[in-house]
Amino acid sequence: MNRFATFLFVGSCAILGGTAAVTVPPLLVMPATAQQGTTLGAPTAAEPVIALGDRFEAIAKQVLPAVVSVEAVKPPKVVPGSTAKAKPVEESGSGVIVQLPHHKGHLVLTNNHVVSQALPEKITIHLADGRIFKANRVWTDPESDVALIGLDAPGSLPTVPLGDSDQTKIGQWVLAFGSPFGLNQTVTHGILSARDRGQVSLGSTIRIKDFLQTDAAINPGSSGGPLVDMKGTVIGINTAIASHSGSNSGVAFSIPINLAKRVGKELLEKGAVSRGYLGLQVAGQFEPADAFKLGLDRVQGAWVERVYEGTPAAAAGLKANDVVLQVDTITIRNENHLINLISAMAPGQRIQMRVWRDRKTITLEGTVGDWAKAQNRVGP
Numbered sequence: 493m494n495r496f497a498t499f500l501f502v503g504s505c506a507i508l509g510g511t512a513a514v515t516v517p518p519l520l521v522m523p524a525t526a527q528q529g530t531t532l533g534a535p536t537a538a539e540p541v542i543a544l545g546d547r548f549e550a551i552a553k554q555v556l557p558a559v560v561s562v563e564a565v566k567p568p569k570v571v572p573g574s575t576a577k578a579k580p581v582e583e584s585g586s587g588v589i590v591q592l593p594h595h596k597g598h599l600v601l602t603n604n605h606v607v608s609q610a611l612p613e614k615i616t617i618h619l620a621d622g623r624i625f626k627a628n629r630v631w632t633d634p635e636s637d638v639a640l641i642g643l644d645a646p647g648s649l650p651t652v653p654l655g656d657s658d659q660t661k662i663g664q665w666v667l668a669f670g671s672p673f674g675l676n677q678t679v680t681h682g683i684l685s686a687r688d689r690g691q692v693s694l695g696s697t698i699r700i701k702d703f704l705q706t707d708a709a710i711n712p713g714s715s716g717g718p719l720v721d722m723k724g725t726v727i728g729i730n731t732a733i734a735s736h737s738g739s740n741s742g743v744a745f746s747i748p749i750n751l752a753k754r755v756g757k758e759l760l761e762k763g764a765v766s767r768g769y770l771g772l773q774v775a776g777q778f779e780p781a782d783a784f785k786l787g788l789d790r791v792q793g794a795w796v797e798r799v800y801e802g803t804p805a806a807a808a809g810l811k812a813n814d815v816v817l818q819v820d821t822i823t824i825r826n827e828n829h830l831i832n833l834i835s836a837m838a839p840g841q842r843i844q845m846r847v848w849r850d851r852k853t854i855t856l857e858g859t860v861g862d863w864a865k866a867q868n869r870v871g872p
Contacts, residue, residue, distance in 0.1 A: 501603075501605050501712075501715055501731070501732055502585075502670075502672075502710055502711060502712050502713065502714045502715045502730060502731065502732055502733050502744070544665075547722060548667065548679075548681060550724075551667055551720060551722065551724045552667065552679045554652075554724045555588075555652050555667070555669060555679075555718065555720055555724060556620055556669065556677055556679065557619075557620045557621065557650035558588055558589040558590075558620075558649070558650040558651050558652045559586065559587075559588055559589075559620060559652075559669045559670070559677065559717060559718065560586065560587045560588070560589060560600055560617050560618055560619055560620070561584065561585070561586055561587075561617075561618040561671040561676045562584065562585045562586060562587045562600065562602055562606055562607065562615065562616070562617060562618075562641070562716060563582070563583070563584050563615070563616045563618070564582075564583045564584075564585075564606060564607045564610035564614060564615045564616075565580050565581070565582055565583075565610060565614040565615075566580060566581040566582075566583060566608075566609045566610045566614070567580065567581070567609060568580055568581065569581060583606055583607070583610070584606075584671070584674065584713060585602060585603060585606035585607075585670075585671070585713065585714070585715040585716045585717075586602065586606075586669070586670035586671045586713065586714055586715060586716045586717035586730070587600040587601060587602035587606075587617070587641065587716040587717070588600065588601050588602075588652055588669070588716075588717065588718040588726060588729075589601075589619075589643075589649050589650060589651050589652070590651055590652060590654060590726070591651050592753070592756055592757065592760065593757075594760075594761075595760050597642060597643065597644075597645075598642075598643045598645055598649045598651065599640045599641065599642060599643070599756075600617055600627075600640070600641040600643060601638075601639075601640060601716070601718075601726075601729060601752060601756070602639050602640075602641065602715070602716030602729070603637050603638070603639060603715045603716040603729065603731055603747075604632045604633060604634050604636075604637045604638060604639040605637055605715065606639065606715050606716050607627075607630055607632065607639050607641065608632060608634065608639070610630075612626070612627040612628060612629055612630050612641075612642075613626055613627070615627040615630065615641060617641065617643060618676065619649070620650075620676075620677055623645075625643050625644070625645055627641045627642060627643070628642045628643065628644040629641075629642035630642070631756075631759035631760065631763070632759075633755050633759060633764075633765050634698070635698065635699045635700050635765070635767070635835075636698070636699075636700040636747065636751060636752075636755050636765070637698050637731055637747065638729070638747060638751070638752050638755040638756065638759075639716075640756055640759060640760070652718060652720070652724070652725070652726050653724070653725050653726070654725060654726050654749050654753060655721055655723065655725030655726055655727045655749055656725075656727075656749075656750065657704065657727045657728060657748035657749045657750045657751070658748075658750055660684055660687065660704065660721070660727055660748075661684065662683075662684055662685070662686060662687060663683055663684065664683060664684050664721065664722070665681065665682075665683055665721075665722050666681070666682060666683060666684050666706055666708055666719055666720065666721060666722075666727070666728075667679055667680070667681050667708065667719070667720045668680045668681075668682070668706065668708035668709065668710050668714065668717065668718075668719050668720075668730055668744070668746075669717045669718050669719075669720065670710065670713065670714030670715075670716070670717025670718075670730060671713045671714065671717070672709075672710070672711035672712065672713045672714045673711060673712065673713050674713055675713070678714075680708045680709040680710070681708055682706050682707040682708030682709070682742075683706065683707060683708075684704060684705070684706055685705040685706055685707050685743070686704075686705040687704055687705070687748075688702060688703075688825070688829070689701075689702075689703040689704070689705045689745060690702060690703070690826065690827075690828025690829070690831075690832070699831065699835070700751070700831070700832055700835055701828055701831075701832070702747075702748060702751060702828070702832050703731070703732075703745035703746060703747065703748070704719065704727070704728045704745065704746045704747075704748055705743065705744070705745055705746075706719060706728075706744050706745075706746060707742040707743070707744070708744065709740045709742075709744075710730050710733055710740060710744035711733070711739055711740050712733075712738065712739075714730050715730060715731060715732075716729060716730065716731075717729070717730045718730070719746040726749050727746075727748070727749050728746030728747055728748055728749055729746055729747040729749065729752055730744065730745075730746045731745055731746060731747055732744070732745045733745070754836075764864070766838065766839065766862075766863075766864065767835040767836070767863040767864070768834050768835055768836070768837035768838060768839050768841065768860035768861065768862070768863060769803075769804070769834060769835070769860070769861050769862070769863040769866055770803065770804050770805040770808070770810070770834055770858065770860065770861065771799070771800045771802075771803020771804055771805040771806065771861060771866065772796050772797075772798065772799045772800065772803070772805040772810060773796070773797045773798040773799075773800075774794045774795060774796055774797060774816075774827035774830060774831070775794075775795040775796075775797050775827060776827065778791055778793075778794075778795045778826065778827065779791070782795065786813070786815060786848065786851070787848075787851035788815065788848060792817065792823070792824070792825065792826075793815040793816055793817040793818075793824045793825075793826075793830075793848065794815065794816045794824050794826065794827040794829070794830035794831075795813075795814075795815050795827065796810060796811070796812055796813065796814040796815070796816065797812060798812055799811060799812060803861065803866070804858050804859055804860060804861040805858070807858060807859070808845065808856045808857060808858025808859075809856050809858075810845075810847065810856060810858075811849070813849070814847045814848065814849050815847065815848040815849075816830055816845055816846075816847055817846045817847065817848055817853070818845065818846035819833055819834070819843055819844070819845055819846075820843055820844055834860060835863065837860045838860070839860055839861060839862035839863075840859060840860065840862075841859070841860045842857065842858075842859055842860075843857070843858055843859070843860060844856070844857050845857070845858065
């Protein structure tokens with residue numbers, strides 16, 4: 493993908509109306525328990541290629557009943573200086589009905605950007621069998637773009653089991669479900685193109701980025717729909733596409749289901765997600781030429797641009813132009829890896845960092861801070 497690619501949320505679309513997909517700036521860097529339902533047996537090496545279509549059909553039959561369309565009416569956007577009366581914003585997207593451990597009742601798993609700012613009574617869920625429900629409660633996490641919608645539905649509802657995104661393999665077959673362009677109950681197929689994609693700019697609220705990349709056709713209106721493996725389990729939540737035209741170009745991004753499960757668990761238990769932070773700004777681009785100037789023999793780690801005063805990073809002794817190579821026993825791949833790793837740690841946790849400074853390696857020790865108490869600071 494060249495530098496002119498544009499990233500789009502894939503919510504907000506309808507055939508005859510609705511708002512347009514949200515366009516974000518060009519990316520300059522390139523920027524299980526307690527689950528209802530059953531899983532299909534894993535495909536074997538001996539399974540005939542001709543039977544692949546039969547497997548797609550079986551998975552679609554299993555998953556589609558639990559895929560929903562989501563419509564949210566949000567408060568009007570006030571345009572400074574405008575005298576025109578602002579109208580409510582209508583947003584549409586997708587979701588999937590799931591059950592999470594230790595929570596009674598059914599939940600719709602979707603994206604925060606589909607339902608953010610909408611009151612529960614302004615959110616409508618359309619099921620595959622034609623039934624319609626209003627949300628009775630909404631839990632959201634803007635930083636990961638994950639949202640849960642509570643349903644007060646009598647009896648049982650179809651659900652899809654959640655898989656393990658840590659076990660996904662590049663090149664494996666996947667199916668994407670959703671409501672692109674308002675076309676409910678759509679399924680497309682492709683492969684898992686890449687993992688650990690973080691260099692995706694999706695606006696100021698989304699800070700936790702660790703996407704699965706797929707070439708399965710995903711278009712506006714598919715936000716919140718499930719990405720499913722060949723066992724019929726959800727491995728991701730479809731969130732964004734990279735496109736020149738606003739439509740599918742074979743590069744789409746999904747939130748790994750393991751991240752969504754962790755976020756969902758904390759939202760249900762605490763009402764919010766607890767995250768750690770250090771208080772530093774890392775470079776969004778770390779090129780081979782930069783690594784060479786710093787004396788490194790490879791592009792690896794997170795390059796520190798700025799350390800904020802009075803933060804855990806400052807207390808640990810980190811400085812601008814340091815490169816964080818390792819945290820405890822974990823080798824840091826890039827700046828996004830560091831952000832996600834620290835964010836997943838509990839405030840107060842002690843850590844040891846291996847840092848590249850002045851062409852040699854040093855070791856620093858620090859304590860992870862509480863991001864909720866430091867929202868005015870920038871960095872992981």
